[in-house]
Amino acid sequence: MEYRLTSKTYYEALKQDKLLGLKCRTCGAVTTPPVMVCRECAGQDMAVVELKGIGTIRTFTSVFVAAEGRESECPYIIVLVELDEGPWLMGNLDGIDPKAASMELIGKKVKMGHKVFPGDKYSAGEGVSPLFSLVD
Numbered sequence: 001m002e003y004r005l006t007s008k009t010y011y012e013a014l015k016q017d018k019l020l021g022l023k024c025r026t027c028g029a030v031t032t033p034p035v036m037v038c039r040e041c042a043g044q045d046m047a048v049v050e051l052k053g054i055g056t057i058r059t060f061t062s063v064f065v066a067a068e069g070r071e072s073e074c075p076y077i078i079v080l081v082e083l084d085e086g087p088w089l090m091g092n093l094d095g096i097d098p099k100a101a102s103m104e105l106i107g108k109k110v111k112m113g114h115k116v117f118p119g120d121k122y123s124a125g126e127g128v129s130p131l132f133s134l135v136d
């Protein structure tokens with residue numbers, strides 16, 4: 001079994017604000033981040049697609065106690081976003097004060113950019129993750 005979309009390719013694209021995923025040629029389901037088999041039908045015939053990076057906040061959490069090595073990033077908000085194409089993707093939320101975050105965030109539309117964060121003692125180097133911001 002070969003990887004249609006490697007993590008390396010996925011994260012390189014993310015650094016250009018491009019969100020790549022996989023679309024199953026059997027059932028049409030879209031997944032991201034990359035996986036080996038379709039999340040719906042376990043099929044392996046998948047094509048690489050570029051997603052819009054637009055979605056809806058389904059839940060969130062405000063983080064006030066950082067993981068080791070991430071103290072400088074606190075406080076921050078992590079959101080779980082249902083993308084317009086179907087998959088759910090986790091990322092940071094930009095532009096909202098974590099102390100002022102309320103349940104009103106749930107259901108808001110967001111668009112994706114990216115955030116580069118420095119490596120810590122548990123990672124091989126710098127990383128990149130989705131960074132969402134509200135759209136009006």
Ligand SMILES: [Zn+2]
Nearest residue numbers: 024027038041
């Ligand atoms: Zn499928």
